Amino acid sequence: xxxxxxxxxxxxxxxxxxxLSTEQKINKMRELGKESQILFDEKYNEIVHWYKEYNxxxxxxxxxxxxxxxxxxxxxxxxxxxxxxxxxxMELLQAFAxxxxxxxxxxxxxxxxxxFKNSIKExxxxxxxxxxxxxxxxKTSEELIAYQVRMQMMIQTMVVRNWAYEHQMQxxxxxxxxxxxxxxxxxxxxEPEVLLELLYAMTGEVxxxxxxxxxxxxxxxxxxxxxxxLQQYEDIFDHVDKTTAEHxxxxxxxFRDMESLRMMxxxxxxxxxxxxxxxxxxxxxxxxxxxxxxxxxxxxxxxWSMEFNELQGSETTYFLLDNPVNTKPFIKCEDxxxxxxLWTVMTHLSIPMLEALIxxxxxxxxxxxxxxxxxxxxxxxxxxxxxFPQAAVYAGSMWPGENNKLYENDIIIVIExxxxxxxxxxxxxxxxxxxxxxxxxxxxxxxxxxEPSEQALRFIKYLKINPGRLSFKTKKGKNNIIDTQNLKxxxxxGVTLSHLGGLxxxxxxLIEAGILDKEITELAPSMSLTDxxxxxxxxxxxxxxxxxxxxxxxIEAHIDYMGDEIDLLAWYIDSGFTLGTAEYEExxxxxxxxxxxxxxxxxxxxxEGEIIERPSLKLTPWWTDILxxxxxxxxxxxxxxxxxxxxxxxxxxxxxxxxxxxxIDRIKKGQTTDPHNYIEFNNNTPQRRYVLIGYPxxxxxxxxxxxxxxxxxxxxxxxxVKGMLLIGINIDKDQYPYSVMAxxxxxxxxxxxxxxxxSKSKNNSPNDML
Numbered sequence: 001x002x003x004x005x006x007x008x009x010x011x012x013x014x015x016x017x018x019x020l021s022t023e024q025k026i027n028k029m030r031e032l033g034k035e036s037q038i039l040f041d042e043k044y045n046e047i048v049h050w051y052k053e054y055n056x057x058x059x060x061x062x063x064x065x066x067x068x069x070x071x072x073x074x075x076x077x078x079x080x081x082x083x084x085x086x087x088x089x090m091e092l093l094q095a096f097a098x099x100x101x102x103x104x105x106x107x108x109x110x111x112x113x114x115x116f117k118n119s120i121k122e123x124x125x126x127x128x129x130x131x132x133x134x135x136x137x138x139k140t141s142e143e144l145i146a147y148q149v150r151m152q153m154m155i156q157t158m159v160v161r162n163w164a165y166e167h168q169m170q171x172x173x174x175x176x177x178x179x180x181x182x183x184x185x186x187x188x189x190x191e192p193e194v195l196l197e198l199l200y201a202m203t204g205e206v207x208x209x210x211x212x213x214x215x216x217x218x219x220x221x222x223x224x225x226x227x228x229x230l231q232q233y234e235d236i237f238d239h240v241d242k243t244t245a246e247h248x249x250x251x252x253x254x255f256r257d258m259e260s261l262r263m264m265x266x267x268x269x270x271x272x273x274x275x276x277x278x279x280x281x282x283x284x285x286x287x288x289x290x291x292x293x294x295x296x297x298x299x300x301x302x303x304w305s306m307e308f309n310e311l312q313g314s315e316t317t318y319f320l321l322d323n324p325v326n327t328k329p330f331i332k333c334e335d336x337x338x339x340x341x342l343w344t345v346m347t348h349l350s351i352p353m354l355e356a357l358i359x360x361x362x363x364x365x366x367x368x369x370x371x372x373x374x375x376x377x378x379x380x381x382x383x384x385x386x387x388f389p390q391a392a393v394y395a396g397s398m399w400p401g402e403n404n405k406l407y408e409n410d411i412i413i414v415i416e417x418x419x420x421x422x423x424x425x426x427x428x429x430x431x432x433x434x435x436x437x438x439x440x441x442x443x444x445x446x447x448x449x450x451e452p453s454e455q456a457l458r459f460i461k462y463l464k465i466n467p468g469r470l471s472f473k474t475k476k477g478k479n480n481i482i483d484t485q486n487l488k489x490x491x492x493x494g495v496t497l498s499h500l501g502g503l504x505x506x507x508x509x510l511i512e513a514g515i516l517d518k519e520i521t522e523l524a525p526s527m528s529l530t531d532x533x534x535x536x537x538x539x540x541x542x543x544x545x546x547x548x549x550x551x552x553x554x555i556e557a558h559i560d561y562m563g564d565e566i567d568l569l570a571w572y573i574d575s576g577f578t579l580g581t582a583e584y585e586e587x588x589x590x591x592x593x594x595x596x597x598x599x600x601x602x603x604x605x606x607x608e609g610e611i612i613e614r615p616s617l618k619l620t621p622w623w624t625d626i627l628x629x630x631x632x633x634x635x636x637x638x639x640x641x642x643x644x645x646x647x648x649x650x651x652x653x654x655x656x657x658x659x660x661x662x663x664i665d666r667i668k669k670g671q672t673t674d675p676h677n678y679i680e681f682n683n684n685t686p687q688r689r690y691v692l693i694g695y696p697x698x699x700x701x702x703x704x705x706x707x708x709x710x711x712x713x714x715x716x717x718x719x720x721v722k723g724m725l726l727i728g729i730n731i732d733k734d735q736y737p738y739s740v741m742a743x744x745x746x747x748x749x750x751x752x753x754x755x756x757x758x759s760k761s762k763n764n765s766p767n768d769m770l
Contacts, residue, residue, distance in 0.1 A: 005078045007595045024240050033133030040126040043119065045316060047096045050116060052180045055105045056097035056308065060341035061273035062109060063090060068115065068344050071208060078597035087345045088158055089120050091326065094341050095319040098311040098331065108267040146513040149503065153441055154502045158320050163499035164530035166347050167607035170200055173350045178372035183364050192354060197287040198729030199350055202279060206343045209276040210576060217269065221262050233265050239272060276338040284444035297701060301338050304353055305330040325733040327356045377410055377498045378425040381530060384413055389535040391415035394480040397472035399462055409459045416639040417488040418546055421460050423452035426497045442515050449504060450516050453524035460490045464759055489749060491549050492524035492758045502564045507556055520557045521753045531565040534603060538569060542629055543642035544617055551577040554751045558583050563592035570595040573617050584687050620653045625737040640745050644723045647690055648683060656681045660694035664731050667696055677709050688751055690739020691724040699732035709742045722748050
């Protein structure tokens with residue numbers, strides 16, 4: 001089980017050098033980038049020199065074993081804030097290993113291991129710094145931001161692996177394979193899903209082999225004398241020649257102490273590490289439960305492999321953003337054996353590996369792309385139905401736009417007075433866009449973010465100006481009958497199959513970069529299908545899902561931050577996005593990268609069958625019970641009232657509960673002078689102000705109660721208040737968590753920038769629920 005971590009926020013003040021102009025600051029950064037570029041160019045191509053002295057398979061295996069493996073319960077990035085040895089280092093090393101012929105050498109790294117490791121880490125650091133080598137035409141903040149978007153895409157392409165959790169990656173790849181299983185089998189003589197299962201089984205087998213090897217090492221490392229150490233070493237490793245006890249004793253005397261002997265044997269065993277990561281066709285056939293023949297395996301793995309010297313003469317700088325090992329992660333060795341050092345990212349590579357086989361046949365590729373497009377819509381509909389079982393979910397509504405143009409909405413979720421309008425885009429990020437090519441990147445981001453946003457907002461506009469019982473045709477034949485008469489609040493959302501990392505979670509950056517030419521209020525939030533699955537899993541209640549999607553949109557408009565969707569989700573679970581006036585202070589910047597690490601133990605543990613408590617939105621027990629009662633009873637305006645309650649932060653919930661308990665205590669002790677008493681709580685955020693009222697009353701006042709509630713809400717009504725909610729408690733009865741609830745909501749329940757997402761039908765009369 002993974003250790004849980006807490007990624008706390010710390011406040012820092014950054015002192016700006018006011019004596020330097022923006023252009024001068026950019027020039028200073030550019031100088032750093034230029035210096036780093038020169039050093040990088042020097043050291044980058046020195047990587048290959050290591051392979052001229054040491055065997056390639058040995059170095060790759062050594063790195064995989066010592067630098068890329070951690071105990072299962074340890075998340076290095078969560079514990080330290082970074083990775084010491086990034087997966088893309090392994091990809092670079094494997095690509096460089098293929099630029100020269102095979103090096104026959106049994107020389108161990110020995111004391112050069114740390115030198116080698118530090119040299120690769122230095123190259124990685126210089127690679128990051130060289131991005132500051134901005135083009136000379138960049139002189140303003142606006143031009144810099146535009147370049148930073150390209151830079152972020154390049155860094156994501158180069159550094160980020162496993163863009164979804166491993167179980168999600170495997171599931172999506174399996175699903176896509178199943179969709180073209182029949183035509184794939186006609187072409188290759190076996191089902192693609194069987195091939196994928198083999199690939200995932202290989203990753204599991206490598207983990208087993210590593211653990212067995214570690215166990216072997218421990219057995220001789222624990223021995224205390226030379227003869228026992230050497231005897232144990234010979235017993236556990238088949239490749240080691242057997243010797244007599246006399247020879248062992250004599251050999252042991254050559255070392256000054258037993259620790260030196262143990263280290264020598266460790267280095268000797270390292271020379272065979274490549275066996276942990278190598279498979280032959282027969283082994284793979286058995287690992288597939290003989291569903292694939294050795295001939296099947298060779299035919300595919302030959303396509304997924306390269307041989308030594310195959311990349312001789314390649315432009316090595318391309319390895320950073322377009323590494324050929326990402327679609328051919330295996331090295332074909334002697335005797336038809338296949339080696340790889342990329343086991344930590346093999347699941348991540350499985351989709352491009354599958355697509356590399358598919359694209360070889362145009363007809364198969366056409367069927368695959370068609371299925372991929374429908375797959376996203378199908379999965380999205382299923383997810384929404386499971387996430388909102390009490391809602392009406394409609395898919396594929398075709399509606400008339402301007403100039404008689406026919407549009408199609410992918411998904412609309414209607415629940416009470418709320419509607420979530422979703423548009424899906426299954427397109428992928430092209431290789432040039434991943435490499436930061438300006439025009440391609442802009443085109444890709446417009447297709448995946450801007451277009452679905454525009455479609456969702458267009459449909460919302462249509463629904464608002466056409467209230468009533470609407471009938472929409474669908475391609476499936478059956479009409480969608482949607483009653484929009486009672487809809488007040490609309491939330492747009494774009495969903496992609498591809499993962500765009502922090503770019504899709506930060507629309508403001510894309511606007512400032514000039515990639516999107518709209519105001520932030522004219523754009524819908526965008527997230528990947530896999531991220532939306534996590535959001536809906538971790539926010540089980542419908543009000544929480546709705547509140548997150550809307551507040552997520554408002555936060556993106558108000559706050560500057562750096563992070564991806566799951567970082568935002570972790571922040572929401574921690575805070576409810578109740579940031580007070582800090583939300584509207586432009587000087588604040590929030591670095592939330594790695595906040596998602598708080599959620600990893602649950603998400604990963606659950607996928608592995610562990611029983612782990614789900615992280616939940618931080619609410620007091622009383623607030624939790626009030627929200628649960630509202631959702632179970634589903635009385636009038638229950639969802640709007642829940643939305644308002646979720647706008648109250650944890651500390652404010654505690655404060656309100658203390659205040660109402662104190663008033664109840666005073667009433668019971670006869671310490672109040674007025675016949676009717678209540679408390680008013682204001683959340684003190686002028687831009688999004690809500691009022692809570694606590695009204696304790698006695699059973700003898702039941703006949704007067706409703707009139708008093710009407711008077712309280714009418715007297716307290718203020719022009720700048722978005723909503724008022726009264727919680728009534730009969731102190732003579734056991735009616736936990738409340739006895740009665742009443743509220744007045746304005747159409748500005750959402751933040752003022754998003755009133756375009758609201759139908760103007762102000763509700764001034766209190767609504768109560770018993």
